[in-house]
Amino acid sequence: EDQVTQSPEALRLQEGESSSLNCSYTVSGLRGLFWYRQDPGKGPEFLFTLYSAGEEKEKERLKATLTKKESFLHITAPKPEDSATYLCAVQEGDTGRRALTFGSGTRLQVQP
Amino acid sequence: GAVVSQHPSWVICKSGTSVKIECRSLDFQATTMFWYRQFPKQSLMLMATSNEGSKATYEQGVEKDKFLINHASLTLSTLTVTSAHPEDSSFYICSARRTNSPLHFGNGTRLTVT
Numbered sequence: 001e002d003q004v005t006q007s008p009e010a011l012r013l014q015e016g017e018s019s020s021l022n023c024s025y026t027v028s029g030l031r032g033l034f035w036y037r038q039d040p041g042k043g044p045e046f047l048f049t050l051y052s053a054g055e056e057k058e059k060e061r062l063k064a065t066l067t068k069k070e071s072f073l074h075i076t077a078p079k080p081e082d083s084a085t086y087l088c089a090v091q092e093g094d095t096g097r098r099a100l101t102f103g104s105g106t107r108l109q110v111q112p
Numbered sequence: 113g114a115v116v117s118q119h120p121s122w123v124i125c126k127s128g129t130s131v132k133i134e135c136r137s138l139d140f141q142a143t144t145m146f147w148y149r150q151f152p153k154q155s156l157m158l159m160a161t162s163n164e165g166s167k168a169t170y171e172q173g174v175e176k177d178k179f180l181i182n183h184a185s186l187t188l189s190t191l192t193v194t195s196a197h198p199e200d201s202s203f204y205i206c207s208a209r210r211t212n213s214p215l216h217f218g219n220g221t222r223l224t225v226t
Binding site for chain 1 (some may be wrong): 116142146153154155156157161190203205207209214215216217218219220222
């Protein structure tokens with residue numbers, strides 16, 4: 001059974017204070033690892049897809065990396081508008097299952 | 113712009129009544145859509161996979177007679193919560209994938225059963 005564990009559960013940063021969020025996963029043949037941002041009362045918004053170990057993706061202040069066991073979402077010099085819940089999800093490849101399995105998320109709060 | 117549209121964004125209903133939630137793919141056809149449920153401060157849990165023209169596939173523990181899914185066209189899937197009870201109060205989110213694109217989500221429906 002696919003498992004996704006995110007840490008920390010919650011993170012409070014000062015504006016400009018860089019940090020990293022962790023996503024550990026267990027999956028039968030990783031087809032893709034996904035990062036989403038979710039604002040309160042909204043659906044998840046797609047950020048990145050990573051397919052293989054060593055891959056990195058960047059978007060503004062965010063950078064996602066992937067190893068065979070975990071992924072990191074690095075946030076450089078965050079701003080208050082980066083405050084949100086960040087969700088990690090995996091899609092397995094062995095069974096052809098197309099749905100994503102999500103972690104419980106990291107609630108990020110960036111204070112000015 | 114939005115890729116997946118969900119309606120309504122919130123609904124309040126009385127215990128014992130039924131509620132229908134619509135999920136539409138915008139500007140693309142989706143043979144498969146996914147319905148998730150999210151309780152406060154928890155992650156998204158897959159409820160069922162909606163397949164156009166055939167029966168939905170439900171996850172273990174999800175009552176198919178309570179959560180009716182209809183995927184009658186390539187752009188519309190509906191989730192009907194039948195005989196709703198307060199414990200069904202949750203945030204319901206649908207999703208669909210455009211070809212060669214990641215999964216996109218609607219903005220969710222907040223259901224409150226009184």
